[in-house]
Amino acid sequence: MKLSKELYPEAEKYREWVNNQLTIGKELLYLTQADVRNIQITHEEILDLTEKALVAYSKKNVDMPAKIGIHPLHETFYHAMPAYAPEAFAAGIKWGSCYPGNSRKYGYPQAEGLIIFNDHLSGIPIAILDCIYVTEIRTAAVTYASIKKLANPYTKTFGMIGCGVEGRQHVKNIEQVLPKLKEIYVYDIFEEAVDHLIKDLQPGLKAKIIKAASLEELVRKSEVIASATVITEQPEPKIKDEWIEGGKTILLCDCHSLYEDKTIKRADKYLVDSIEQHELLKGYGYYPYGLPDIYAETGEVVGESKKGRENNAELIVCNNVGMAVEDMYVVRSLFDKALTNGVGRKLPL
Numbered sequence: 001m002k003l004s005k006e007l008y009p010e011a012e013k014y015r016e017w018v019n020n021q022l023t024i025g026k027e028l029l030y031l032t033q034a035d036v037r038n039i040q041i042t043h044e045e046i047l048d049l050t051e052k053a054l055v056a057y058s059k060k061n062v063d064m065p066a067k068i069g070i071h072p073l074h075e076t077f078y079h080a081m082p083a084y085a086p087e088a089f090a091a092g093i094k095w096g097s098c099y100p101g102n103s104r105k106y107g108y109p110q111a112e113g114l115i116i117f118n119d120h121l122s123g124i125p126i127a128i129l130d131c132i133y134v135t136e137i138r139t140a141a142v143t144y145a146s147i148k149k150l151a152n153p154y155t156k157t158f159g160m161i162g163c164g165v166e167g168r169q170h171v172k173n174i175e176q177v178l179p180k181l182k183e184i185y186v187y188d189i190f191e192e193a194v195d196h197l198i199k200d201l202q203p204g205l206k207a208k209i210i211k212a213a214s215l216e217e218l219v220r221k222s223e224v225i226a227s228a229t230v231i232t233e234q235p236e237p238k239i240k241d242e243w244i245e246g247g248k249t250i251l252l253c254d255c256h257s258l259y260e261d262k263t264i265k266r267a268d269k270y271l272v273d274s275i276e277q278h279e280l281l282k283g284y285g286y287y288p289y290g291l292p293d294i295y296a297e298t299g300e301v302v303g304e305s306k307k308g309r310e311n312n313a314e315l316i317v318c319n320n321v322g323m324a325v326e327d328m329y330v331v332r333s334l335f336d337k338a339l340t341n342g343v344g345r346k347l348p349l
């Protein structure tokens with residue numbers, strides 16, 4: 001997908017604005033993780049940008065190949081995630097890694113990396129930024145966008161499996177999309193992660209956060225369930241099929257790792273963020289039993305070209321592994337705000 005002729009004048013105007021704050025070709029903006037976290041962006045904006053990205057992707061209005069990867073150690077990977085979103089004047093690449101043992105071994109986050117953001121008219125890099133916060137907020141926003149279309153809006157119970165960086169971000173603003181929630185069940189194999197989540201997030205929420213006694217309790221009691229644990233090279237099911245009734249909405253940030261193949265395959269609707277991406281992951285061996293029939297890409301239901309939930313009995317599984325285009329929409333907004341407010345450091349190129 002290329003920039004349309006109609007958008008050129010506006011794109012040139014935007015470039016001129018950037019060039020007034022930062023000499024393109026001579027300087028770039030460097031944003032540390034703290035810088036990125038300090039940029040004021042609302043939850044509503046993040047959700048709106050993420051929804052736009054999902055829809056643009058599924059309408060094929062972006063240029064985004066499936067992310068390729070390297071896999072140095074057991075269950076680790078780096079993904080190269082380039083994307084161009086012409087309508088957002090946003091081009092760049094995220095080089096993100098996932099090392100599940102990082103926090104225990106070195107005290108580092110599981111997911112890390114950098115983003116290079118480019119001037120799409122000249123190709124010149126105009127920013128380098130830490131990607132941790134961008135990944136955090138856009139991943140939860142993808143789950144929220146999916147919930148808006150796939151879950152019952154009167155949902156009273158939500159379950160979060162994995163209380164790390166992504167799990168916390170998911171719980172933090174969940175009431176934004178499930179305003180009738182009464183209970184949030186949380187579970188992690190690392191008990192301290194659960195305790196920290198409850199202590200930190202309960203004051204900001206109306207619904208009661210409950211430490212699930214077991215994974216089974218969480219799964220049985222929650223109408224909507226999200227998981228953000230570890231993407232295992234092959235599924236290592238921990239959730240029994242018999243615990244799952246119709247009507248539930250299951251959101252996966254960690255592919256099929258926790259679920260039995262029969263659960264995934266009996267879903268009334270199975271969605272993925274990018275068919276091309278999940279086909280590539282299948283080639284890497286992540287779906288040894290194959291992928292189920294795909295009902296739609298997430299962006300199709302977000303953009304309403306396909307129906308979301310149609311009744312209260314449907315079992316719906318939505319598998320969002322993350323897309324560079326989501327990063328680029330969010331980064332464009334953060335970059336503009338950083339330039340406007342003088343956040344970050346200009347470095348010579």
Ligand SMILES: NC(=O)c1ccc[n+]([C@@H]2O[C@H](COP(=O)([O-])OP(=O)(O)OC[C@H]3O[C@@H](n4cnc5c(N)ncnc54)[C@H](O)[C@@H]3O)[C@@H](O)[C@H]2O)c1
Nearest residue numbers: 110162164165166188189190228229230231253320321322
């Ligand atoms: N879909 C996306 O766009 C996207 C983006 C970022 C991260 N991720 C994935 O989300 C997952 C979580 O990332 P993170 O940054 O929050 O990592 P994290 O290490 O901060 O948190 C993961 C948590 O899951 C817990 N956990 C591990 N195995 C578990 C199990 N079997 N049951 C319950 N809890 C378990 C860990 O103890 C940890 O607290 C990873 O798989 C990562 O690859 C996906």
